[in-house]
Amino acid sequence: MSILVNKDTRLIVQGFTGSQGTLHSEQSIDYGTNIVGGVTPGKGGTEHLGQPVFNSVKEAVDKLDPNASIIFVPAKFCKESIIESAEAGVKLIVCITEGIPTLDMLEVKKRIDDLGVRLIGPNCPGVITPGEAKLGIMPGNIHKPGSIGIISRSGTLTYEAVKQTTDLGFGQSSCVGIGGDPIPGSSFIDMLKLFEDDDQTEAIVLVGEIGGTAEEAAAEYIKNNVTKPVISYIAGQTAPAGKRMGHAGAIIAGGKGTAKDKIKKLEECGVHIADNLVSIGSKVAEVLDR
Amino acid sequence: MNLHEYQGKVLFAEYNLPVSKGKVIFSADEVIDACNEIGGSKWVVKAQVHAGGRGKSGGVELISSPEDGIKFAEKWIGKNLVTYQTDSKGQPVNSILVEECTNIAKELYLSAVIDRESQKIVFIGSSEGGVNIEDVAKNMPEKIIYQGVVFGDDSLSDDASNIAQVLKLNDSQTKQFIPMIDNLLRLFVEKDLSLLEINPLVITENGDLLCLDAKVNIDSNALFRQPELEEMYDESQEDPQEAEAARNDLSYVSLDGNIGCMVNGAGLAMGTMDTIKFYGGNPANFLDVGGTATQERVAKAFKIILEDPDVKVVLVNIFGGIVRCDLIAEGIIAAIKEVEVKIPVVVRLEGNSADKGSKILSKADIKIESINDLANAAKKAVDFAK
Known part of the structure; x- marks a missing residue:
């Protein structure tokens, strides 16, 4: 056993094709994490690191049935990204980004609590279960x-x-x-x-x-x-x-x-x-x- | 990011909050015009600095002629004001707020913060104003109300009435107060504030409410969507090294010890300071050089640390995560040469390729103490600082 993540974690990456998203996704895949795809608006239909890219979390959820998401998008977009993911039905969201306005987080926190979603972060290194899955930097x-x-x-x-x-x-x-x-x-x-x-x-x-x-x-x-x-x-x-x-x-x-x-x-x-x-x-x- | 009182009051006026008629001036020449524009025969002149306690330090005066205002401006503009909230050097006065004089019947306290525990915006009100609110909280806790509020919530006027009761407002004042709370909350949310404090909020002799002071802090992380507030930034009020660091995207806080610290990660930077203290030394600063610790950033960090004349040794503590320590070691050597660091440097590398990194450091053609054990590295730095 372990908590939050393990070898059954099916992860999508929000901000998949950006420089941070790419670097850390590569490292996570090398570690053995099961990244099943990612989201970058405007890049839907392409492939990145051998995995499909979608325009929205909703599409990614419909096609890939992930049970976790990790977010590498810039701070000013994080509120929307977290809420998008939570509303699309992802139950575990890890947000690495630093610098999200505090009032945005007040709104996010209320929304994820209402939806029963677990958010780790923001401004954090992520979660790891050694030998099984690494969701983070x-x-x-x-x-x-x-x-x-x-x-x-x-x-x-x-x-x-x-x-x-x-x-x-x-x-x-x-x-x-x-x-x-x-x-x-x-x-x-x-x-x-x-x-x-x-x-x-x-x-x-x-x-x-x-x-x-x-x-x-x-x-x-x-x-x-x-x-x-x-x-x-x-x-x-x-x-x-x-x-x-x-x-x-x-x-x-x-x-x-x-x-x-x-x-x-x-x-x-x-x-x-x-x-x-x-x-x-x-x-x-x-x-x-x- | 902090605003000056006069800037805060511009925001207050924008949100229909009651403030005194006033004008900010930047030189003594402007005093007469300011007094004429405001009218009346008595004015209050207030030195504008990012610190409280101005009144007790001579930074606020009641004047009965513009000439006295000129004297006040000449005395303060270009000088530093020292209050119990500043360090011993004080804060530079670059501007003065001239305001109409208010006859005060009673002083109250009102502020709003984001409360971490309840995860709400909380208004703090007290019938005891014009004094340090922490003292009131300690000595007369029954005179303070902490009222959590939710933006856009129907219960806001009830929340405001609760605060009004503790402030002991009468009916007509409460009628003024309820929309005031609504406006303050709108200001707080729309302008991304992290703190708003009115100390004192006064009841005038006419029985009206008036915001006599305005302390406004803005969430720095939200400045990207508050360009007009970002323009109000006054760098002269910041510690020069801290401002220089901020410009270079480094997180730096100056302290009063003599061991310079350069660390990757905010938590580890604090931990490193504590470790120095644990072994009997005193850290000169907090500095988070960031995850990448490139030559450029390390060089900048050295420059900032070395501007502090007290620094006798620099302890570099890097936990190589994704970035390899051998690359960091090369960056450190190049940066030391670039900046021509003349005092001892102790480097502790840990994590990704740490051994390779320390080999590179020990072979370098400049003197660097490479010690991979943090305890020993800290002890060594403490020795150098003696």
Whole structure:
């Protein structure tokens, strides 16, 4: 088992023929992901990377019966692309794009919730189930099938956690980047639920960062609902208040969202804290007593 | 992106929100005309900077003659205003807003933000205005209302009435207030705001509502569809290095330590700063060089980091994902030569072809400390910075 994606995932790519769409689709296909086709308005009827291209998600859904979509279109078109995909009946949408206006995401979030669609991202590296399917821009080769579930708001920090758990021999069940935006499609809690129910996952690594209160909410949820050990690293302990640290969501505003508060809350709720970026893997080993 | 008060008030007026009659001036010569145009015998002059706390720092004055306005303009234009919200250098004053004088009966607070938890636009209102709202939230939480609203929703006037109650408005003020909330929400949504704050919103001696201040932040990600707002950008209010970085599409925040950081990925950049701190050092900056880390971008990043005279060493931390570390290593070497970096550089490469990358670095004809273990790389940088 794993969460969200596996070898049965039938993926379509929105923004298939663009430079990012092409590069990452090639890498995903090499990894073994089953990309069944793609969508680029105006290019319907052509072929790309050996797969059919459609003008709309609706056509692609009718012809290909996909169960997931990944989006590489520019930020200004993402609202339409996500909603188009959700309305066409795709149940899992992964949006990689960074820079979507927040008000667009408020609208998107409401729509996908109404339709019962799972959105991962935006502004994220995507989702991978090692050895089965890679829906995203993460380097496949650092992953290894295994027992750790990883959830993160940051791309490269996820890679650090992956590398460390691979090097120590644990491997990963699935890894999900929920993204660095203030209004993400899925929350830590959404992913914690899935990992808690997943047999393959023995422990969960939660990589958070400053800004908002998603980690605090996750901590409360873990205390009441998660039986598996959770190990957490929170980035931004040295970040100043009031400054956006790269990610749109990474800002300490009105005294809220500091790393210190998040770590305190997580600790209170029984989460194991890796106090240094380099010790995520060793903390997992310590908690699992291996 | 932040707007000045005078720019915010132009937007307010466009949305039929009550603002004082006023005029912005950019030199002392314009004061007399501005006062004549506004009329009356008393005016308020307000230095325009992207920071609050202006009143307590001498940046706002009540004047009874245009001559006093000229003195105020001469005192401030071209100077920096330091308030409790700025750093010790302060913010440059390039313009002054001259406004008619308002007789205030009561000061209130009103703002709107996008609330991450409820995933809604939330209005925050308080009967305590003109003070720091965070202090009110802490000391008198019962005097604040947080009202989530939905654009286009029928219940908006009920929501507005709820806020009006906490603001203790009378019937005629509430009648003014309900359309005001509607207009503010329209402004918020149509102009892609991320924050709107009126502190204070006042009740005048005549019993009318008036927006005495206007703080407006715009979602930078939405500027592509707000060209007329993008033109209002005032780069003079930004940290020069941060503005330079933004122009080059790099994400940079200056800090007060002495270890320069260049990292790919925002999360890892924060993590790297924390690791430096963990080993006893102090980061000089946050810098996300982006996923590709090409020679051009690395060179730009070095230039920006080295503009900070405190920087004694640069720690480069790259996790090669899709991009190979050997290519990144070549880019780093070329960039160091191009920029003529004279201080020590510690490079940590991890991920795709990291070994090849470090070999290239260690064979380079310039001195680079290539350390693939992040803990050791951070310790080395801390040593250099001592």
